[in-house]
Amino acid sequence: MKTEFHKYLTVFRKQRGYTQAQLADKLGISRSTYANYESGSRSPDFETLERISDILNCTLDELFGRQRETEEGNHENLCGGYTETACESVTPYRAEGEKSRRQSKRKLLIGAQDFRYLRERNAYYVDKTQFVEQFLDSWYQVTLITRPRRFGKTLNMSMLAEFLDCTKDSEALFKGTKISKSEVIDEINQYPVVFLSFLNVRGDTPHEMIQQLTVALQGEYARYYPIINAGTLTKEQKRVFDQNYLCLCQNDSPEEKAGCLTHAIADLCQVLETYYNKKVYLLIDEYDTPFIAANSGGYYSQVRGLLAGMLSSALKGSSSLEKAVLTGIQRVAKENIFSGLNNLIVCTIADPDYDDCFGFTEDEVKELLAYCGMEFTESIREMYDGYRIGKADVYNPWSVSCYAARRELQSYWVNTSENSILKDALGERGRSFAEDYDKLIEQGAVEAEVELSAAYYEKPGDAALWGLLINAGMLTISEKIDENRYRLRVPNQEVWKAFGELTSYYLRKRESMSFFSEKYSELMDQFGISKKMVLSTAENNIVSSRMMSVIQINGKLYFQTDKTFRKYRQIVQNPNVSLCIDNIQIEGRCKEIGRPLENNEFLQKFQRCFPDSYKRYSLLENEVLFEMTPTYIERWVYIDSVPFIEIYDVSNEEYRLDEYKGR
Template structure:
């Protein structure tokens, strides 16, 4: 009997007790305990197993739990570190639900911290405290337990106070395990109250991590390192593990062998179609598959896009609207070629440092791009990792062009229905709406813009650009995935000459499609379109071949 797949479950105890399919990542515990690093921050995209791994680590170490049965068949129990099982005080927090409005974010943060206070209520007996501790206790508890009050004053002392009390009673220093530590920073930035909460949140982490004699070790996960809020400044024993590093590379996401084994268990194979859809990530030197997508594919048996980002998607969409001409040119190159060579900062947050290199770093850290290779210094070749992410780029392209997704879909539907006058009208309207930062000084500008919009057609069409066809390279080919479906060839022309007749230029583009036999390998029907541009002016010529 096949084990049930754990879709949406990220609690390690629940996974093991209910006998879900689990990929053993327990040697992460050995790697964490065996190094001399005080604070480890691992940056990875969402949906790559961060919460499950930290839940596993907390379950293993926590002296208040009985976890032997949960680990009896795992790799960690074959090592000398098996003796560390349930031997240490642990504070485990996940800020993944700290989202939305200020009231909702603060409420969920207080609830998360208060749950740990409840777990350790035996060390929080007021009569056992000295006068200073009693004073702090009396100050903190009403504020922490008033979850509906969005006031964050005093919240910064809660964790360090709890760690002190745990040590005073148990005589043991504390392991602090913090999942999605940066979600409150990202969400407060998106929703406009970052300046109201950042000092308190930063101070809470700083007091817990820096110079805290009650801290044994800490592991944190997030999307990016938050640099400027001084959380990590002065930490001499800090390791920030990015997607470039070998350390912990195999523990977040599925390796090729893990993916093959999982799919085989559910009567599936790791074929070229699955690889194209979900492969493409590389952490350190290890090829990694998106675990969320693989598990969903194994469950549904449907090759679809399952990975959808939220917070980072919103931040990227809002941010690219603010970038200048320089970023626009690089982004157009990315859409056209599937890769871009750009200076990239992985260890800074875009909302702290609104520079192009920080935005490219956010693309990488959020999982939208992968580092194919380092060119020199901080200059890297960045690539769209797979077809699933390419499909998610639709919303990003829409934001980049400042055109609504529905407008793009309406225009493309008119094209595929052969309603060329409507297509021309919608396309002309889009050109007029384009932001001034969009480069319309060359033929490739229009080519890349249309290429980006054609990403919306992925489910029905293979979108090909500058591929060899006939006796040359066609600009854009929409190759139908189903028989008897309309296929489309587009050729672009551009002129600065105000005396050039655009209609004649469009006819020249259309003639080029025939002269170079671009349609040679396409089955009928084929719609051939020549598009001529001058700034935001447009003419087209078209021919439908049905027999």
């Protein structure tokens, strides 16, 4: 159906204050691709649509021209008359006084993740309010729930916050839901709540991530700012609140913001407890996003202290906490955020807790499709069913909702950007994983050791990779065999299609890695045991070069230097260096591994190859040994008098031969 999506996209972008270039960067696409979206010459896929709606804080229906009701009950038409909808089964919101069967029919708001927004617009809602009762009845102070993306985590957290928050009036929103028939309804809007979403806390640099983290906390500080002048808080509490809020709002340096962020959540909880005379509920959605993004971006070590400190102080160091719930795709165990918590429950998809709260049951799917005038068929079950969470069999809620809206049985959930994480992980694994992976593809199921208690990047290994595939929704558990051993299977046809692409990539990668290994071994054999090479180091935009005696051991390069020398300081400051000789340039990363005397293999080879240098320097007290791990190598070669560049991308285990074309 023809839409005016491009016009609404332009309006929402301008309203939110983004340029085309800024929004393209946030989406991770080229600026020309984004410009084509706004010109109408190209349409984004569903994955990109959802990201656009998240960034612009609007629903997919609004992006396709749905009218949005204003507080006065009138229609706000953002584009001057365009009112086309995303799908014909969805009807526009109407003022209460207007009568017609079509007008009174509830809408299907694809992409809406705000509970109040959804309920106030009389949208179709698959009732998951049992989540509230299960959470309040739990004996655990801190709850961590891991589920695949798009399984309803954000909407459930929004619903929980709406129910608990004492600053809200939410009774009408829960009318007719399961929770309204429970005794728990008496607790509605009775507690102070801090609700944070880390969904967009990511970036290409530590500075960008810290800025996004600042934005996430800024909103809650702004929401509670009026209470500081109510006369209830101590002078010290007012000072700390003001200081934190000022730091969050001003354009301070990343270091200053990091110092404030570390204790900002705990400080806010303490202020709220004093003001309301009640302990605080802390809700953090997508808590693991910044950890994953920092690891992918290569700056994890620069923000790990901040992220771990902020969450640890809020969860372990705050006496103002009543309960906390965090959601994410996987557990972050490395930073000991949850260690020392005696009252913690981690609910993975293998556990029965909250098993019916995320994902649609078959009865819920049938009810939704009947409401949309559609039949439930075996094809729908084969396409979207198959997930086992705890003791519940559930469907992928995103895919089912999109199918109900578009009425086309196709893949909606699987996307290439998510698969990039899996591709990287698959490319790193060895022969043992390859055998089990082949069995999975051939038979549709496999028995394996699974690690669900830590993120893959923290604990790389076969068990953690199987855990990553489960947490990502690519596999599901069909049977528990032993403590950490499960029988796994691909859940449905939608995911099987993704495995086709993933397997094709994996086979190409394995072949490429095997070829690279051969070529790299040949290169190191030709390099030999030792070489005199030019070492280039850089510090504060100053590059220095000097001749070094280098030893090669098992594909890594070693050299020694005096720690009082400038080159030592440069390497410590910036461990990225290069070594050159004749037609070869080797780029890599250095690390100090002690004194030469402490490494017998190096010392023996160095003494044999460079006896004079050994006598003069190796036994000195200040002498230190560096190990360089190559990451990228270029070698110039001539084939039939034609110049070529051999490229060894060591980090990705890829080799290629490029003809030199000149400048």
